[in-house]
Amino acid sequence: MSDRPLVIDVVDNGGQWTHREWRMLRYLKVDTQIIDNTTPVSELRELDGLILSGGAARVGLTGELGNCGAYLELDIPILGICAGHQFMARHYGGDARESPEPEFGAMDIELIEGGGAIFAGTNATQTVWESHNDEVHVVPDGFFITAGSPSCKVQGMENEAGDRFGLQFHPEVNDSEFGKEMFENFVAVCRARQGED
Structure with a gap:
């Protein structure tokens, strides 16, 4: 196992709560910084993980995110x-587009078959904070749905390799009941991967 501290940066896609994602990682003793989404890959640090933040970009309309x-x-x-979740789905061959029913504020979601790694140790039904006009309509091949709600079928997704995770809602906002646990679970995935290197 490496003696190097865990390094997870947050990609700023113009979201209003990006600093909260960074702050949560700092709270969890992770070496983290916020980077602009136009930063070239060649300028990234030696990373153990990355968070693609939300943002004002309408991924369902433009399909672009730095x-x-x-x-x-x-x-x-x-x-x-x-938006990071929506872009991930599109990048890997899924589909994200305008929501038939945009969601804003506190909403209840339900885990699907345990919810995968990010939802480990959280309740099967939980309250999260939503703020989106677009959503994932089709998950990519090799991904499975981890959480959903009546108005948004893909509230969460994970790939079968266990290293790509998407959340439609904002775990960094205090109103998300198990947000801290979700960040802890992502950090645990990154730490386990670091230990394999």
């Missing part, structure tokens, strides 16, 4: 939140 496509080619665990 250099996030290049970041998704990195061999490290990656968590996509809101």
Whole structure:
């Protein structure tokens, strides 16, 4: 196992709560910084993980999100939140587009078959904070749905390799009942991967 501290950076996609993601990682004793989504891959630090933040970009309309496509080619665990989640789905061949029923505020979601790694140790039904006009409509091949709600079928997704995770809601917002646990679970995935190197 490496003696190097765990390094997980947060990609700023213009989201209003990006600093909260960074703050949560700092609270969990992770070496972290916020980087702009136009940062070239060649300028990234030696990372153990990456978070693609939410943002104002309408991924369901434009399909674009800075250099996030290049970041998704990195061999490290990656968590996509809101727009980051939608972009991840599109990048790997799924589909994200306008929500039939946009969600704003506290909503209840239900885990599907235990919810995968990010939801480990959380309740089967839980309250999360939503803020989106677009959503994932089709998960990519090799991904499975980890959580859903009546108005948004893909509240969470994970790939079969266990290193790509997407959340439609905002775990970094205090109103998300188990947000801290979700960040802890992502950090645990990154730490386990670091131990394999």
